[in-house]
Amino acid sequence: MVKVLLVDDDSELTAMLSEYLAQESFDVHAVHTGEEGVTAALGGDYAIVVLDVMLPRQSGIETLRRIRQNSAIPVLMLTARGDNIDRIVGLDLGADDYVPKPCTPGELVARLRAILRRVSSPAPDFLPSATVQVGHLTLCPASRTALWRGAPLELTGIEFSLLEVLARSAGHLVSKQDLSLRALGRPLAPFDRRIDVHISSIRQKLGARDDGRPWIQSVRGQGYQLVSA
Template sequence: MKRVLLVDDDVELSSMLTEYLEREGMVVTAVHDGLAGVEACRVGGFDIAVLDVMMPGIDGVEVLRRIRAFSRLPVLMLTARGDEVDCVVGLELGADDYVAKPCTPRELAARLRAILRRTASDGPADVLAVGPLTMWPQERRAQWCNATLELTSTEYSLLELLVRNAGRPVSKAELSEQVLGRPLARYDRSIDVHMSSIRHKLATGDDSRAWIQTIRGLGYQFVKI
């Protein structure tokens, strides 16, 4: 059973979501302010966290910033519908995905399952190596130029998909379907923001070439040597 940390100041909504997610086989711990959310993550024991952006005091973005200082725990953000700024900022800080409120408990559960599926370590025990990049998918571990490459769960899955298809473009629609677990929506910048973060992390190595290329009209491609 997967353990979910729900951080939302709306007690009534938290209760409804908790009841639904527990019927779906998850164990939910709900806290109602940002500081409590940070401390719960510090204690640990969770498989994923759900953070509401709009909270009094320390909001969800600041909670995420503090969590990322010590943990790579998968995080799903709850944002105001149509607030693209919150979505982009959350993704840039290392959120794995977001859901716009108001959302149905069913949609939230589906997004959580999609993230949890891709963070599971029950895949093939192979090793992927292209250029200075080495990935161990079963361990969800990667090295770039022989140094540990720190990636969020979504970044890892996106990079793994590109590497498995090195030398050919992978469309944003395919990346969204296979990694985010949802169809690519119009004006959805999630994939682009994640790719920008991955590129930035790869550029910190000794080899500064553009290993991830944007193929106009087709998608993204990892360079094959």
């Protein structure tokens, strides 16, 4: 059974979600504070974390930040419906996806399975055993690890998937819609900024080229391309 860490201070909601997820073959452990969430996420053998943004004392955003300092475990955020600021900040800090509350258990299960599929297997048109080498970048899809200038490059699951798509098309423009379909396995919804936020995070991790421009260049309203040299 897939082990899920659920971090939410609403005890009735966690009980309901835990019962439903158990019926869907998930092994759920629930905690109710951000501090407990950080400890459990870093110390337990969990496959994924479901993290509420609105937590007492230590917010879900701060909890995510502390988890990301030491772990790339997939994190699905629960956010208030319509609160775009929390979603953008969460994605910028390395959340893999979000579900607005109130959500149906069925939608939560679907999002969890989509994330787990994404981080556990490459896209079907990729060769999982082939190492991708582009300039200073080396990607190992089988282990989902990355090297940049010979040093480990820490990426979230979505960041790795996006960078892999761009690396395999290095030097060529990849549309946002194509990026979403190939890396995330779903079409890009109107006004959805998730791709932009994740690309911004990858850019920061790669740093700037000698001429000061980013390694991932953009064409406004169209897409992105990874510079190969």
